[in-house]
Amino acid sequence: MKKPSQRSLLGKLFGASAKGVAIEDSLLTGYAQAGGKDICVIGTCSGTYIGNAAALRLAAHVIDCIERHPRTPIVMLVDSAGQEPNRADEMLGLASYFGHLLSCLELARRKGHKLITIATGKAVGGAFICYGMFADRIYALDSASVGLMPIEAMSAVTKIPVPVLRKLSKTMPALEFGARPFALLGGVEDVWPTDSDLPAKLAAAIAGAAVDDNRAALGKKRGGRKLALDVRNRVLAESRR
Amino acid sequence: MTGGVLFHEQTARQRLDAITDQGSFVEFLPPPERLTSPYLAQLGIPVSLDDGVVIGRARIDGKKVYLAAQVGQFVGGAVGEIHGAKLTGLFKAASRDGVPCVVIVESGGVRLHEGSAGEIAIAETMRAIFECRARKVPTIAVIGTDIGAYGGMGILSTCCDFRVMTEHGRLGISGPIVIEKWMGKKAYDSSNRALVWKTSGGKTKYLLGDADALVHDAAGAVREAIGKLLTRSSPVTLKNAKARQKDLEKRLKRFGKTADPDDLWKSLGVRDIARASLASGPEFVTLARAGRK
Numbered sequence: 301m302k303k304p305s306q307r308s309l310l311g312k313l314f315g316a317s318a319k320g321v322a323i324e325d326s327l328l329t330g331y332a333q334a335g336g337k338d339i340c341v342i343g344t345c346s347g348t349y350i351g352n353a354a355a356l357r358l359a360a361h362v363i364d365c366i367e368r369h370p371r372t373p374i375v376m377l378v379d380s381a382g383q384e385p386n387r388a389d390e391m392l393g394l395a396s397y398f399g400h401l402l403s404c405l406e407l408a409r410r411k412g413h414k415l416i417t418i419a420t421g422k423a424v425g426g427a428f429i430c431y432g433m434f435a436d437r438i439y440a441l442d443s444a445s446v447g448l449m450p451i452e453a454m455s456a457v458t459k460i461p462v463p464v465l466r467k468l469s470k471t472m473p474a475l476e477f478g479a480r481p482f483a484l485l486g487g488v489e490d491v492w493p494t495d496s497d498l499p500a501k502l503a504a505a506i507a508g509a510a511v512d513d514n515r516a517a518l519g520k521k522r523g524g525r526k527l528a529l530d531v532r533n534r535v536l537a538e539s540r541r
Numbered sequence: 542m543t544g545g546v547l548f549h550e551q552t553a554r555q556r557l558d559a560i561t562d563q564g565s566f567v568e569f570l571p572p573p574e575r576l577t578s579p580y581l582a583q584l585g586i587p588v589s590l591d592d593g594v595v596i597g598r599a600r601i602d603g604k605k606v607y608l609a610a611q612v613g614q615f616v617g618g619a620v621g622e623i624h625g626a627k628l629t630g631l632f633k634a635a636s637r638d639g640v641p642c643v644v645i646v647e648s649g650g651v652r653l654h655e656g657s658a659g660e661i662a663i664a665e666t667m668r669a670i671f672e673c674r675a676r677k678v679p680t681i682a683v684i685g686t687d688i689g690a691y692g693g694m695g696i697l698s699t700c701c702d703f704r705v706m707t708e709h710g711r712l713g714i715s716g717p718i719v720i721e722k723w724m725g726k727k728a729y730d731s732s733n734r735a736l737v738w739k740t741s742g743g744k745t746k747y748l749l750g751d752a753d754a755l756v757h758d759a760a761g762a763v764r765e766a767i768g769k770l771l772t773r774s775s776p777v778t779l780k781n782a783k784a785r786q787k788d789l790e791k792r793l794k795r796f797g798k799t800a801d802p803d804d805l806w807k808s809l810g811v812r813d814i815a816r817a818s819l820a821s822g823p824e825f826v827t828l829a830r831a832g833r834k
Contacts, residue, residue: 352797391800392797429664430696472579481657513669528622535629539638
């Protein structure tokens with residue numbers, strides 16, 4: 301699967317309306333259309349790292365959408381290798397900048413904006429948690445690199461040999477890296493082939509989005525994350541006593 | 542107070558006992574239920590009967606609260622599938638029952654041995670935290686342990702209404718060792734404890750306004766700070782979001798060019814850096830307030 305260029309990818313997703321989306325410093329902000337209706341777009345591209353300034357710019361666009369385009373669905377595109385690994389950003393409170401971006405998205409959700417994520421490239425670690433994983437429904441292109449980290453990186457940190465991790469990943473998709481294993485965990489709703497009719501899929505995704513977090517139930521149903529839902533429900537039952 | 546033992550020296554269960562009304566803590570899914578990680582078992586790594594997080598209910602000053610305390614001694618307090626599901630369930634229960642929820646964070650983030658399962662669990666817990674906030678149910682992160690609040694748990698902490706930190710606590714995403722590996726020892730020497738704490742420690746976070754309370758490294762002080770916040774909440778509103786946006790823009794404009802934490806401290810009212818470095822949490826608060834006048 302060849303990775304499409306950013307502009308051509310925006311075209312594939314939003315057709316002619318993609319011209320309403322600006323790309324600046326690997327950040328996407330703008331307004332486009334899906335299924336003939338207006339949408340707001342925020343996102344990252346080129347596998348960029350997300351620092352304080354980037355988080356603020358995305359948050360500003362979410363606020364703009366809430367104020368000027370009530371209830372317009374927000375589509376989040378994710379192609380980022382992670383949080384900016386930088387001491388100055390950490391010192392000024394990178395976690396708090398991310399927390400602010402998440403709060404703005406939560407505000408949008410409460411005010412009736414549907415939130416849809418499409419992982420288009422790298423959707424890794426902190427960069428995925430700081431906005432994309434916060435959507436109502438999350439999708440991934442089949443060419444996207446979704447997950448905590450590749451097995452080789454996991455091996456380097458945990459000192460567990462690659463062949464051991466690879467073997468275990470056959471029965472434990474949480475250890476495998478990629479859009480499809482992530483879907484088995486319920487982390488994404490569906491994986492879209494890059495050459496499929498993406499505008500139609502996006503329009504349907506927006507129409508069908510709901511605010512309940514269905515990921516644990518999906519993970520159980522698909523068999524990739526068998527424990528999460530039951531453990532959660534046991535806590536809910538025990539705390540009621 | 543808890544005698545001479547500092548908050549950061551206590552274990553998770555000791556902390557919970559020390560910050561709640563005597564004998565009031567009741568654990569949910571306690572160790573006899575034997576909920577252990579199948580991932581760690583498959584990898585031949587010792588498991589823990591609570592999967593590294595203790596959750597339950599108790600009272601603080603007679604008021605019912607739900608509490609979680611991560612266990613740093615067990616794989617660094619990292620979040621796996623079960624650990625994360627316990628947290629998600631607890632915050633969901635808090636939102637359902639209208640009971641404030643406190644999490645004592647001691648974690649580097651996602652448990653790598655469970656890959657993406659822990660990552661999704663953190664995202665699910667964040668959603669549950671915001672459910673609480675929508676119902677004005679207070680959520681509080683306590684950050685005061687050796688390990689601190691890093692990675693996904695650092696981000697999760699910033700989703701809560703309030704953060705109580707001790708001078709020992711640290712809040713961030715990438716830890717010093719990771720950044721040193723990335724930027725080089727010259728840019729960030731992870732063995733320089735003073736620099737590490739001035740980058741991510743409670744004092745700097747309090748000055749910036751990211752910690753709502755900075756207290757002494759003792760359970761009694763943590764308990765008192767929690768008690769004051771249990772009746773308050775910080776609702777997610779357009780007005781608050783816009784004010785925060787302005788705040789964070791101002792912070793970036795004012796300090797974005799400086800890499801030196803001493804510059805930051807001075808600009809925010811700390812005149813005597815050496816004295817402030819050695820001060821306890823409350824002493825530091827007093828020094829900073831005096832300097833701002």
